[in-house]
Amino acid sequence: MKALILVGGFGTRLRPLTLTLPKPLVEFCNKPMILHQIEGLVKAGVTDIVLAVNYRPEIMVDLLKNYEEKYKVKITFSVETEPLGTAGPLALAKEILAKDKSPFFVLNSDIICEFPFEQLRDFHGAHKNEGTIVVTKVNEPSKYGVIVNRRDSTLIERFVEKPAEFVSNKINAGIYIFTPDILDRIELKPTSIEKEIFPKMATDSQLHAFDLEGFWMDVGQPKDFLTGTVLYLSNLSKKQPQLLANSTIDNYVCGGNVLVDPTAKIGKDCRIGPNVTIGPNVIIGNGVRLQRCVILEGVRVKDFAWVKNSIIGWHSTLGRWTRLEGVSVLGDDVAVNDEIYVNGGCILPHKCIATNITEPQIIM
Amino acid sequence: MVFKAIILVGGPSRGTRFRPLSLDVPKPLFPVAGHPIIWHHLEALSKVEELQEVLLVGFYEDKVLERFIEDSSRDFPQINIRYLREYQSLGTAGGLYHFRDEIQRGNPEQVFVLNADVACSLPLNEMIKFHNTHRGLCTILGTKVNREEANKFGCLVAKPDSREVYHYVEKPESFVSDLISCGIYLFDCAIFNEMKKAMYNKTNQVDQDQFQELDAKLRLEQDILRTLADARKLYVYETKDLWMQIKTAGSAVPANALYLAQYQKNNKDRLLKNEPDGPEIVGCVYKHPSAIIDPSAKIGPNVTIGNRVIIGKGVRIKDSIILDNAEIKNNGCILNSIIGWDSKVGHWTRVEGTPTSNHATSITQNGIKIQSIAILAKGVSVKDEIIIRNCIVLPHKELKTSCHNEILMFVFHFYSF
Numbered sequence: 122m123k124a125l126i127l128v129g130g131f132g133t134r135l136r137p138l139t140l141t142l143p144k145p146l147v148e149f150c151n152k153p154m155i156l157h158q159i160e161g162l163v164k165a166g167v168t169d170i171v172l173a174v175n176y177r178p179e180i181m182v183d184l185l186k187n188y189e190e191k192y193k194v195k196i197t198f199s200v201e202t203e204p205l206g207t208a209g210p211l212a213l214a215k216e217i218l219a220k221d222k223s224p225f226f227v228l229n230s231d232i233i234c235e236f237p238f239e240q241l242r243d244f245h246g247a248h249k250n251e252g253t254i255v256v257t258k259v260n261e262p263s264k265y266g267v268i269v270n271r272r273d274s275t276l277i278e279r280f281v282e283k284p285a286e287f288v289s290n291k292i293n294a295g296i297y298i299f300t301p302d303i304l305d306r307i308e309l310k311p312t313s314i315e316k317e318i319f320p321k322m323a324t325d326s327q328l329h330a331f332d333l334e335g336f337w338m339d340v341g342q343p344k345d346f347l348t349g350t351v352l353y354l355s356n357l358s359k360k361q362p363q364l365l366a367n368s369t370i371d372n373y374v375c376g377g378n379v380l381v382d383p384t385a386k387i388g389k390d391c392r393i394g395p396n397v398t399i400g401p402n403v404i405i406g407n408g409v410r411l412q413r414c415v416i417l418e419g420v421r422v423k424d425f426a427w428v429k430n431s432i433i434g435w436h437s438t439l440g441r442w443t444r445l446e447g448v449s450v451l452g453d454d455v456a457v458n459d460e461i462y463v464n465g466g467c468i469l470p471h472k473c474i475a476t477n478i479t480e481p482q483i484i485m
Numbered sequence: 486m487v488f489k490a491i492i493l494v495g496g497p498s499r500g501t502r503f504r505p506l507s508l509d510v511p512k513p514l515f516p517v518a519g520h521p522i523i524w525h526h527l528e529a530l531s532k533v534e535e536l537q538e539v540l541l542v543g544f545y546e547d548k549v550l551e552r553f554i555e556d557s558s559r560d561f562p563q564i565n566i567r568y569l570r571e572y573q574s575l576g577t578a579g580g581l582y583h584f585r586d587e588i589q590r591g592n593p594e595q596v597f598v599l600n601a602d603v604a605c606s607l608p609l610n611e612m613i614k615f616h617n618t619h620r621g622l623c624t625i626l627g628t629k630v631n632r633e634e635a636n637k638f639g640c641l642v643a644k645p646d647s648r649e650v651y652h653y654v655e656k657p658e659s660f661v662s663d664l665i666s667c668g669i670y671l672f673d674c675a676i677f678n679e680m681k682k683a684m685y686n687k688t689n690q691v692d693q694d695q696f697q698e699l700d701a702k703l704r705l706e707q708d709i710l711r712t713l714a715d716a717r718k719l720y721v722y723e724t725k726d727l728w729m730q731i732k733t734a735g736s737a738v739p740a741n742a743l744y745l746a747q748y749q750k751n752n753k754d755r756l757l758k759n760e761p762d763g764p765e766i767v768g769c770v771y772k773h774p775s776a777i778i779d780p781s782a783k784i785g786p787n788v789t790i791g792n793r794v795i796i797g798k799g800v801r802i803k804d805s806i807i808l809d810n811a812e813i814k815n816n817g818c819i820l821n822s823i824i825g826w827d828s829k830v831g832h833w834t835r836v837e838g839t840p841t842s843n844h845a846t847s848i849t850q851n852g853i854k855i856q857s858i859a860i861l862a863k864g865v866s867v868k869d870e871i872i873i874r875n876c877i878v879l880p881h882k883e884l885k886t887s888c889h890n891e892i893l894m895f896v897f898h899f900y901s902f
Binding site: 392462 | 783803832833839
């Protein structure tokens with residue numbers, strides 16, 4: 122089987138992290154975003170993965186070569202010379218996607234969920250039509266485009282953009298499976314799959330909806346990245362609690378959902394959690410309080426610091442008695458001096474912060 | 486030569502800008518560097534030879550100052566300390582005039598008059614030396630301040646060499662001089678004759694002008710010093726040392742730093758030193774012997790820690806006053822703040838003010854004036870892990886969520902009868 126991952130551009134919404142690493146390589150719960158997807162795809166029998174990108178960073182090429190060997194999968198970059206929207210990249214990668222009759226997966230690279238690729242493959246194989254969209258339920262459908270099914274059927278009847286009155290609570294989760302026949306509908310030009318292709322497929326009775334179980338989040342921006350982390354860790358605590366720090370062994374754990382890389386070191390009298398991820402080679406000092414935050418590789422958090430609702434970029438240093446909150450995001454190698462307060466600071470790589478940031482702002 | 490000294494302590498209706506701290510202790514008795522504001526005046530006065538007596542003049546009830554007088558009589562056994570109570574506010578000079586007989590009893594030749602609300606090194610012996618070199622009735626202690634801030638004070642214009650003051654104006658609208666009055670004076674006793682004249686002029690003036698409100702208050706600055714300057718009987722002794730006025734509650738923090746720097750210069754043994762197994766001490770820190778500080782804490786510079794205070798593990802305190810019986814729990818961080826008596830600050834909680842210049846205790850943010858020093862009044866309790874920034878918290882309030890740039894007024898139990 123084959124898959125196409127829509128990576129797209131530079132990931133500007135996730136800056137300042139994406140100033141250092143391309144978005145697919147930013148670690149989500151201690152694993153590069155794209156690896157969550159690759160692992161799921163490989164498990165469902167995918168052997169060919171196309172990354173639809175509009176730039177090709179060398180760092181990504183090198184890293185994905187390693188994955189090719191490790192996961193026995195062929196990874197190809199399909200580079201757009203102009204942005205082709207969400208459908209155009211399928212036409213561009215036609216050679217690979219149409220090389221055999223087997224269906225292929227398409228997914229947005231910003232999505233985090235329990236990828237149900239195997240069930241999706243089986244569901245799609247059972248209905249034998251052109252496409253299946255994974256749908257997820259949301260609380261406030263009026264913010265999204267919703268999907269209305271035909272009565273008593275998985276077939277999609279229509280799409281409604283930002284409905285004023287309730288018609289459905291199901292939205293497109295950004296994960297699809299198609300038979301190669303869909304490629305006849307797509308030309309090599311900028312095209313939106315959601316607006317230009319799907320409505321026609323629905324009219325032709327070729328498009329089904331597949332209900333996603335469990336959590337789902339588009340983690341393309343910092344606030345949602347943190348929310349996605351909470352959802353992922355909560356799910357992990359139910360499905361694979363052995364991967365999380367155990368409060369009966371590690372007395373620093375507070376409220377659970379704490380994921381700590383085995384190479385990280387944690388000082389005494391800390392209180393960590395709920396909803397914290399700590400990356401490789403991180404050093405946490407004494408008396409540190411962390412909650413609802415992401416600490417990336419090589420970060421040093423000095424004694425008595427307090428961090429909440431924040432993402433701390435690689436190799437950054439937080440001084441003693443620092444306090445970070447309000448969705449602060451630190452880029453690579455940021456230093457925050459002792460006793461500094463940062464509220465909603467978005468701090469670009471290699472900066473040193475020596476005065477308080479009391480209101481949300483970008484530090485260039 | 487025999488001296489007396491008067492400390493003008495004011496009364497409960499004054500010093501409202503010192504709230505919320507003056508809700509629990511009268512401003513002159515608020516502790517900076519471990520001692521009441523006017524204790525530092527007494528300490529400076531105790532170095533004046535042949536000082537007979539210190540009279541506190543004000544309109545507080547007697548019992549308010551009783552305990553302080555008892556304690557400081559023990560600290561300074563060589564000086565006799567008494568309180569003279571005005572039954573109504575008579576003005577800064579009115580009080581002196583009212584008690585003129587009491588003051589002149591024992592025939593002192595010269596009298597110091599000290600406003601309570603100043604913090605400075607008080608070079609009194611230098612003032613005496615200078616006073617005896619000129620023919621004026623009064624030596625005023627002066628200091629230079631920034632041009633922009635000068636109009637908040639009494640401004641002096643003096644002859645450069647003789648230091649004779651020929652112009653005195655209180656809080657002018659436009660710039661007059663950057664030399665200002667420190668509110669510390671040395672008078673010849675003949676000043677009481679001048680006061681008598683001024684009093685007479687004032688009552689006459691009132692009689693002549695039916696529409697002017699009758700004002701029996703005689704003000705030292707406007708009514709006496711101006712006249713002295715006009716008569717060329719006023720001289721200024723300029724100090725280069727730090728000086729500041731203690732007006733708002735927040736100004737107690739820089740005043741604290743000022744007196745701690747004085748200790749550093751003259752009484753180093755009063756300050757904490759770094760010990761091998763003790764907390765990390767930075768700069769000037771004063772701690773009452775009964776206070777307990779965990780060795781993992783870092784304290785200073787410019788911190789005073791009061792009686793029976795408990796400072797937990799990993800606590801950071803800088804530029805702050807921690808009043809008696811307060812407790813700062815583990816990993817707390819206190820910066821530019823005053824933590825009131827019996828207050829409790831939770832684990833990982835941060836109480837923070839914003840540093841400002843010497844003579845300002847508020848800052849302007851987005852066009853709104855906000856308090857720069859964070860103040861918790863008496864018996865405030867602050868929950869774990871929150872931040873209280875640039876806030877004033879009135880007594881006995883319980884804080885459960887973070888607050889920025891606010892005055893927190895209401896007591897929690899108002900709502901639960």
